[in-house]
Amino acid sequence: MELKHSNGHESGRVLPVLFAGVLMAALDIGIVGPALPAIQTTYGADERGLSWVFGIYILFQLVGAPVIAKFSDRQGRRAVYIACVAVFAAASLLVAMSPTFAVLLTGRAIQGFCAGGILPVAIAVIGDTFPAERRGRALGLIGAVFGIAFLLGPLLGGILLRWGWQWLFLMNLPLAAVVLWQAARLLPTERQPMRSPIDWLGIGLLSVMLAALAWAISAVDFGALATSAGSPRVLPALLLAAVCLPALLLAQRRAADPVLHPELLRSAELRLVGVIALATGLAEAAMVFLPAFAVTGLQVPETTASFMMIPLVLALIVGAPAAGRLADKLGPKRIIQAGLIMTASGLLVFGLSVLTRASFFTAGVLVGLGLSALMAPLRLVVIREVSEAQRGAGQGLLATCLGIGRLTGAAMVGGVAASSADQTTGYQDALLFAAGLLGVATIVSVALKSLSPAGRQMEQNHGP
The missing domain is CATH 1.20.1250.20 (MFS general substrate transporter like domains)
Structure with a gap:
């Protein structure tokens, strides 16, 4: 059905x-x-x-x-x-x-x-x-x-x-x-359930690989990366994830209905989106540390530091619907690029400027608008690129890339800040590194497809 x-x-x-x-x-x-x-x-x-x-x-x-x-x-x-x-x-x-x-x-x-x-x-x-x-x-x-x-x-x-x-x-x-x-x-009324066997082997391998990778990322100390990566807490999990990856790819080729369909793995457009999603997730995680950054850099009381995030959050709430509407009119590529540039600009303000309340709020608004401009357009690209039968799996893959980016960002920012002699400088260094990765993602985004007006009209008439 x-x-x-x-x-x-x-x-x-x-x-x-x-x-x-x-x-x-x-x-x-x-x-x-x-x-x-x-x-x-x-x-x-x-x-x-x-x-x-x-x-x-x-x-x-x-x-x-x-x-x-x-x-x-x-x-x-x-x-x-x-x-x-x-x-x-x-x-x-x-x-x-x-x-x-x-x-x-x-x-x-x-x-x-x-x-x-x-x-x-x-x-x-x-x-x-x-x-x-x-x-x-x-x-x-x-x-x-x-x-x-x-x-x-x-x-x-x-x-x-x-x-x-x-x-x-x-x-x-x-x-x-x-x-x-x-x-x-x-x-909505749903289609009839598929009768092909469930890919339990693929589900198991994917789950173990993601769990091992998440454990390794959360346990690694980015302030002493080389030493930490070889530690007993991190190395076994990394090896387990590395073993699961080729086994998963092999299992997906043989499965009747693979959990990660070859359609998703072969798509160059989805690979580009995955790279952008990793950088986006990393930037999102970095925002978690902004209240602590305000405490160390602006001497804001810990009890009120979260209020320093209000301009960023309001920009996110206002910007997300606006970005979605613009993506409908202009196509997702331009909005993604604008979002990456705004987010990177905000992180540069955090990392390079003399920290004041004005610069903190300005940077927060830029980051909030930038991240809001990445939410809907990335998901629109995935909807456009995958068949209806793989639409859920495509969104799941995007969510996975964002999640890995968030885990990496949280470990990276926390580790760099903790290992720095001056915690404020440590936060700024970590935010600058995140800005650099967003710059790389911006370059990658150039290769995304630009849907022409005729192509947009065809999609509107017939769906993906």
Whole structure:
């Protein structure tokens, strides 16, 4: 059963369902911060163990994205989206009711795995249901979710914490119930499930490879890269990932319905997008350190340092929908290039200028607008380049590249700053390095296809 593009009214009703699901998953990253001291008190966890409340969510989110997105190609978007939201809600209840810290981490892992699938499946639904000329603006609205989550997360966390940290996770239950109800009513009719065997070998190899790579990246010390890469904590994971890669490629050639279809691996355009996504993810991760940068460089109190991010976040919220609309009109290539240049410019201001509040806010606005201009257009390129049958897998691959970039960026910025004699200088050096990588990505983006007006019209009329 083939999916049909909805008319404007029908697709407009679908978008809030997708928006709410993505928001729920995005909130569960930032909202946990205020609860960490209370969780530590409840379970007596040490600092290293407590960091895994975040870390295990991100790790399993990375693994879940390509696997769940591929299942949405096989089983249909509605069934997989509903399953992700339902299991995410059940895992939220498990976290809130956890008798031990180990059970809490198990719940966070399940949450992360499901959250990894919610966004790429939502993007695939947009590709299925929205006409080509309206996809950019829809993707832009979804992109704005992450800025909204950044603002709402700490606020909701602080309010709900008064009644116990468990409520930060229990709040997902009513939201999930509404999303499930509306998703069952409004998400499009799906095609018949595929009858070819599931590529369990490919799924297993991909999951182990991504988990090993994520562990290695998170454990490496970029301040002493050569020594750290050969350490017992990092080297075995790198070797495991290296062994899994050729085994995965071989398995994909033999699978009836591979989790990473050769169509995705052969596409030069998708390889370019992957490189740009790695640099984009790295820049996104660097933004996490800006409050600490403000503390060391501007002597801002730790309790108010997050407020220094408000101009960046507002630029992200405003810019994402605008970038999506422009991508509909001009094609994604120009918007991607503008986004890369603006993000790199903002990072250069952070790294090269004498740090003042004015320069900090100016750089933040540039970075916010730049990152917002990369969200929808990158996803539009993937929608354009892959067949409908591989649309979910394509978005999962993009999410994986972004996730690897984020993990690398977090380890790189933190490691460089920690190893520097002056922490402010260390942050600036790391941000300059990120700007350089974005410069390379800008050069790479020149090779992206420019869709002519005739080509855009053909896509609008017939879809990808």
